[in-house]
Amino acid sequence: MDARVPVIVINGFLGSGKTTLLKSLIKETKEKGLKASVLINEFGKNDTDGQIVSPEINSKDIETIVDGCICCTKKSEVVYSLEKLLRKSPDVIFVESTGVANPEEIVDAFSNREIISKLFLSKMVTMIDAQQLLEQNILLDKKLQNTVETQMIAADLLIVNKIDLIDKTSKPEIITDIRENNERGKIIFTTYSTFDYKYIFESVTNKTKSLTSLFDRDSQHGNLSYTSLATITLPAPNNLNEEKFKSFLLSLHPNLLRAKGYVGLQDKNGLFLLQHVKNNTVFQKVEYHKETYLTFIGIDLDAKQIYEGINSLQNQNS
Numbered sequence: 001m002d003a004r005v006p007v008i009v010i011n012g013f014l015g016s017g018k019t020t021l022l023k024s025l026i027k028e029t030k031e032k033g034l035k036a037s038v039l040i041n042e043f044g045k046n047d048t049d050g051q052i053v054s055p056e057i058n059s060k061d062i063e064t065i066v067d068g069c070i071c072c073t074k075k076s077e078v079v080y081s082l083e084k085l086l087r088k089s090p091d092v093i094f095v096e097s098t099g100v101a102n103p104e105e106i107v108d109a110f111s112n113r114e115i116i117s118k119l120f121l122s123k124m125v126t127m128i129d130a131q132q133l134l135e136q137n138i139l140l141d142k143k144l145q146n147t148v149e150t151q152m153i154a155a156d157l158l159i160v161n162k163i164d165l166i167d168k169t170s171k172p173e174i175i176t177d178i179r180e181n182n183e184r185g186k187i188i189f190t191t192y193s194t195f196d197y198k199y200i201f202e203s204v205t206n207k208t209k210s211l212t213s214l215f216d217r218d219s220q221h222g223n224l225s226y227t228s229l230a231t232i233t234l235p236a237p238n239n240l241n242e243e244k245f246k247s248f249l250l251s252l253h254p255n256l257l258r259a260k261g262y263v264g265l266q267d268k269n270g271l272f273l274l275q276h277v278k279n280n281t282v283f284q285k286v287e288y289h290k291e292t293y294l295t296f297i298g299i300d301l302d303a304k305q306i307y308e309g310i311n312s313l314q315n316q317n318s
């Protein structure tokens with residue numbers, strides 16, 4: 001019997017809906033009577049995604065690698081984290097990559113001699129932000145555009161998410177775009193990463209694909225590095241004015257690709273999870289009892305401008 005544990009990698013650009021999918025998949029795994037383990041990789045310093053999925057899974061079944069990509073600077077931590085997860089005897093391991101990870105390099109990070117006999121790559125899922133795909137030219141950085149393409153090339157399953165934010169007549173254009181990069185992957189259109197998860201779980205029992213063979217078909221994209229992509233993390237004020245803060249985030253467009261964190265809002269009790277992708281800003285009331293913080297991810301972000309902007313918002317309120 002093949003005792004290798006299936007790995008499902010969830011790829012996709014910043015804010016495309018990876019954590020939303022991960023949360024649903026953890027729930028679905030439980031409902032199937034199976035045990036999930038999770039490896040989450042965050043580009044920023046804080047484990048926001050781990051915090052978001054934490055109500056669904058025992059903390060011992062989550063490993064988090066922060067402050068860099070497992071496809072480059074954090075490659076060496078992957079084996080250690082996977083070994084730790086394997087000791088919990090999971091039926092399946094979900095890996096959520098950072099939004100700027102190169103899938104080819106992720107597979108390489110997993111192809112370590114010590115773990116390759118214990119795991120197999122069951123599915124490479126790529127989340128696509130429908131709105132972002134249609135406005136691809138908003139990506140300032142050619143390398144990031146390449147990343148989006150590489151994530152499409154690598155996928156078995158392409159989940160076009162956030163279709164509530166686009167004109168439905170654009171679907172054929174999206175399909176054409178995807179097919180230019182990937183001729184064979186299954187394409188599913190979704191909102192909030194909701195679809196029939198049988199397309200994920202059918203592969204859990206199909207132990208055919210090895211980690212090393214995945215990229216035999218395409219290796220031309222090579223190693224990408226992002227010199228201008230940066231994260232800035234700072235403590236968050238606990239009394240931000242919601243509207244002024246939203247305007248501040250919009251003022252950082254188009255350099256700001258993603259912002260997230262935990263904040264307190266003026267005239268509102270409790271703490272809020274901030275989710276900002278492009279021009280969409282959402283504050284969700286949450287139970288959160290640790291230090292508040294804000295993480296900004298973008299291209300050529302001006303740290304001084306961000307620090308001063310947040311400070312000035314705080315001072316306006318006091």
Ligand SMILES: Nc1nc2c(ncn2[C@@H]2O[C@H](COP(=O)(O)OP(=O)(O)OP(=O)(O)O)[C@@H](O)[C@H]2O)c(=O)[nH]1
Pocket residue numbers: 012013014015016017018019020021049098099127161162163164165190191192193258260275276277282
């Ligand atoms: N309007 C809309 N929002 C969505 C949809 N799916 C997810 N979101 C929201 O988009 C934001 C980002 O979603 P996440 O699941 O955190 O995205 P992610 O890919 O994990 O983000 P990173 O890990 O930062 O790259 C959250 O506020 C989600 O609630 C959707 O279909 N439509």
